[in-house]
Amino acid sequence: MKSLHVEFFKSVVGAENVYDDKAHLLAYSYDATKNHYEPDAVIFPRNEEEISKILTYCNENKIIITPRGAGSGFTGGALPADGGIILALEKHMNKILEIDMENLVAVVQPGVINMDLQRVVEAKGLFYPPDPASQDYSTLGGNVSENAGGMRAAKYGITKDFVMALRAVLPNGEVIRAGKRTIKDVAGYNVAGILIASEGTLAVITEITLKLLAKPKLSKSAMGVFPTVQKAMEAVFKTMASGVTPVAMEFLDNLSIRAVEQKFHKGLPVDAGAILITTVDGNLDEEIINQLEIIENSFFNNGCSEFKIAKDKEEENDLWFARRNASQSITIYGSKKLNEDITVPRSKLPALLEEVDKISKKYSVKIPCFGHTGDGNVHTNVMVNGSDEKELKAGHDAIVEVFKATVKLGGTLSGEHGIGLSKAPFMGLAFSDAEMELFRSIKRAFDPNNILNPSKMGL
Amino acid sequence: MKSLHVEFFKSVVGAENVYDDKAHLLAYSYDATKNHYEPDAVIFPRNEEEISKILTYCNENKIIITPRGAGSGFTGGALPADGGIILALEKHMNKILEIDMENLVAVVQPGVINMDLQRVVEAKGLFYPPDPASQDYSTLGGNVSENAGGMRAAKYGITKDFVMALRAVLPNGEVIRAGKRTIKDVAGYNVAGILIASEGTLAVITEITLKLLAKPKLSKSAMGVFPTVQKAMEAVFKTMASGVTPVAMEFLDNLSIRAVEQKFHKGLPVDAGAILITTVDGNLDEEIINQLEIIENSFFNNGCSEFKIAKDKEEENDLWFARRNASQSITIYGSKKLNEDITVPRSKLPALLEEVDKISKKYSVKIPCFGHTGDGNVHTNVMVNGSDEKELKAGHDAIVEVFKATVKLGGTLSGEHGIGLSKAPFMGLAFSDAEMELFRSIKRAFDPNNILNPSKMGL
Numbered sequence A, B: 001m002k003s004l005h006v007e008f009f010k011s012v013v014g015a016e017n018v019y020d021d022k023a024h025l026l027a028y029s030y031d032a033t034k035n036h037y038e039p040d041a042v043i044f045p046r047n048e049e050e051i052s053k054i055l056t057y058c059n060e061n062k063i064i065i066t067p068r069g070a071g072s073g074f075t076g077g078a079l080p081a082d083g084g085i086i087l088a089l090e091k092h093m094n095k096i097l098e099i100d101m102e103n104l105v106a107v108v109q110p111g112v113i114n115m116d117l118q119r120v121v122e123a124k125g126l127f128y129p130p131d132p133a134s135q136d137y138s139t140l141g142g143n144v145s146e147n148a149g150g151m152r153a154a155k156y157g158i159t160k161d162f163v164m165a166l167r168a169v170l171p172n173g174e175v176i177r178a179g180k181r182t183i184k185d186v187a188g189y190n191v192a193g194i195l196i197a198s199e200g201t202l203a204v205i206t207e208i209t210l211k212l213l214a215k216p217k218l219s220k221s222a223m224g225v226f227p228t229v230q231k232a233m234e235a236v237f238k239t240m241a242s243g244v245t246p247v248a249m250e251f252l253d254n255l256s257i258r259a260v261e262q263k264f265h266k267g268l269p270v271d272a273g274a275i276l277i278t279t280v281d282g283n284l285d286e287e288i289i290n291q292l293e294i295i296e297n298s299f300f301n302n303g304c305s306e307f308k309i310a311k312d313k314e315e316e317n318d319l320w321f322a323r324r325n326a327s328q329s330i331t332i333y334g335s336k337k338l339n340e341d342i343t344v345p346r347s348k349l350p351a352l353l354e355e356v357d358k359i360s361k362k363y364s365v366k367i368p369c370f371g372h373t374g375d376g377n378v379h380t381n382v383m384v385n386g387s388d389e390k391e392l393k394a395g396h397d398a399i400v401e402v403f404k405a406t407v408k409l410g411g412t413l414s415g416e417h418g419i420g421l422s423k424a425p426f427m428g429l430a431f432s433d434a435e436m437e438l439f440r441s442i443k444r445a446f447d448p449n450n451i452l453n454p455s456k457m458g459l
Helices: A003-013 A022-027 A048-061 A114-122 A140-146 A191-195 A229-240 A254-264 A285-301 A313-324 A326-333 A346-363 A389-408 A424-430 A433-446 B003-013 B022-027 B048-061 B114-122 B140-146 B191-195 B229-240 B254-264 B285-301 B313-324 B326-333 B346-363 B389-408 B424-430 B433-446
Strands: A041-043 A065-068 A085-088 A096-100 A105-108 A163-169 A175-179 A204-211 A218-226 A248-253 A274-282 A306-309 A336-340 A369-372 A377-384 B041-043 B065-068 B085-088 B096-100 B105-108 B163-169 B175-179 B204-211 B218-226 B248-253 B274-282 B306-309 B336-340 B369-372 B377-384
Touching: A003 A041, A003 A048, A022 A041, A048 A065, A048 A085, A048 A163, A048 A204, A065 A204, A096 A114, A105 A114, A114 A140, A140 A204, A163 A191, A175 A191, A175 B433, A191 B191, A191 B433, A218 A229, A218 A285, A218 A313, A229 A248, A229 A274, A229 A285, A229 A346, A248 A254, A248 A313, A254 A274, A254 A313, A254 A326, A254 A369, A274 A285, A274 A313, A285 A306, A285 B285, A313 A326, A326 A377, A336 A389, A346 A377, A346 A389, A377 A389, A389 A424, A433 B175, A433 B191, A433 B433, B003 B041, B003 B048, B022 B041, B048 B065, B048 B085, B048 B163, B048 B204, B065 B204, B096 B114, B105 B114, B114 B140, B140 B204, B163 B191, B175 B191, B218 B229, B218 B285, B218 B313, B229 B248, B229 B274, B229 B285, B229 B346, B248 B254, B248 B313, B254 B274, B254 B313, B254 B326, B254 B369, B274 B285, B274 B313, B285 B306, B313 B326, B326 B377, B336 B389, B346 B377, B346 B389, B377 B389, B389 B424
Parallel strands: A041 A085, A065 A085, B041 B085, B065 B085
Antiparallel strands: A096 A105, A105 A204, A163 A175, A163 A204, A218 A274, A218 A306, A248 A274, A248 A369, A336 A377, A369 A377, B096 B105, B105 B204, B163 B175, B163 B204, B218 B274, B218 B306, B248 B274, B248 B369, B336 B377, B369 B377
16 A cells, blocks of 8 residues: 555554554455455544545545454455455444433444443343344444344344444545434435445444343243254244244254264254254243243144253253354364355245255255244355365355245345355346346445445445 | 327326326325425326336436325325326225235235225234324325334334335336345345335335234223323333333323313313323233333323223223324314424433423414324424414424424434425435435436436435
């Protein structure tokens, strides 16, 4: 990067917040995809005003900017694919600014870690439901930019359902506010709505106002064992349609169950086609009992062979152990995991899992599946030997077929992870030319010089 | 309108669906604002393909289009302020296409009346919560375009919280899909999110996919009487923050109570500063009892002098009578109602009502208030003698001050009604130049020739 530019950035944020040494460039060149792209400089802005000055300058000088939270994304959203500067928000822009107990609202900077907010609000009897698997390290700015989901989405929805307002800096340096600390606000276009899930391509988010709930006082978990994955998937959508809305309704298929058992010897039902693990919550014992009864009945009506309710916290942890350790356990099937987060309408889950089985056989690759079936979101993991070129190709071909089957069933390429770089080549499977052209028009409306996180989302 | 254009439209939708006679132009020249703007033609398209052909033609010939549902909007969103054609969707595009019991989803055309959907889904044990006061005649297309709210927003949210996917025709005639029949979908920009509340300025919505809930089995209503409106407003936000989320938490101030009593003689507490009317719902008696206990305690801790729970349906109707008839009753205070739907964070309700009181005294106009305090939404009605120019001006000046007070308290110009023509002059009070310029950029991205509902939203 030209020293002229570096000097300008130092004059804005201080010399101690601008780096272009090899160590920093390397440290900020990767994310959870394990791909590498080196930026030309890494900048740690201290406030919105500095971000505004940096964007104004970059816009005038056509310098590319990639905003970055924790860099824990699975699709390369925070990777500087075209060089330029990394705007790293986790160092200074990481304050919880306000917990408004009167309106049940939190105001945070983008670099706040999801779990840090959860802990602070729960200590006050409040509740922030979105719980992506990365919750211990991913930032709320990243969560908003990717519209993160999680296990509790079945009942509580995803990040977008909790964003009330945003402050952001446009590529031209202008600061905008979008939304209000009110449930209702219909003045002007819903700019907050389009900034959510925009993967850092439209503006740099500088402040997030989130809706909080009162924390439910009680919760209980249960597990059901099913002979086949199809039966389990039918049980999922029929249970969800029966009038009960569990907080979570997660599943593991046979391959995932076997993997966890092989690694941890927990006495899991290794011959089961699938297990479902569910949690209900509420404020009264009667609510908990009632919900679990409905679920138990529905499970048994749909082929469940065993239903177990956790009696205490320890048993609950045991029930959830398999689900929590599925992701790391399935590595027994291959050194390289091609991990997708497709989502279909719940009633299409049986058909989806059938298609995945066919694809697995066709390409001779193992595809263990687990995930958030309560909202139709299945983590399909194509496992291959990463050093075997032929197998890797078969894996990638299998993924394309999984995407095609998903779209055919009315589903989406991504329920949680976003498009970024990884899924960009597949946008054409899901969107028409007119839809892609509209995306590009929206991008131009916000960022006419294309300086903000270009090359993402297949635009 | 040139006969050439009329002939083209007839060739697309059939002669029986194109009108440019005086009677039709007049019939489609008004909405609930009672303002009049005559269109040049009224067209009743029969399907999406016809809408696409009409938009393509209008875009090429720079003919202005105003999409219209029931014309029941309060801000002129459906008025053809600049002439051109009215695209009337209520005649043919009014089918409920699907009630998907497996995924709890409804698919409807834009001309379906809100209450018609509610009735159909409730007969199946399901529930569509958004209930604008216009629910008996307003269309779901209009509800989406204005992001309609209602009484049940305090617990269930507003229209945007139920829209899962849309089909729409862009001004260039291209058909796009936005969103999916899934809770999670993070592929591509959230185009559905920006079409909601865009007041027909970005695209013509042709199909709406809505989330449904299981219908709660039980509900119960109660009323609290308060000595002052400030006490009542404090009770509102403290109750909502105490861990209970009632379906509705509505209020009437003293002027509104007196107006209903004068008109209907129901034995209402005419000396009360305000009454709060609330409803809770759930599936178990224990839930209902528990919620009402929390509310009762919170009300009494905040100055409530009387709390009454409706014992049966009849008593419930009695409790709600005052709220349902407030709007028509307050006309005793003036022939012309300047009716606004400002919304503030709930904790600012006491301060807002105090400001309204001051403004009322300053301009010597009565401002009865009632509305959806559970979500901070207050219908402020400046009542004047419509034939008294001086009083009318005082009323309008008072409204400007109400807007200013609202914005100062972190609130919004509109919680439900949108901006349209009526509130367009006040956009500058709420939005910066940069924010207005961004709105215009978004408008241009969708509609470069500005043919779709121009002159709305102060753009």
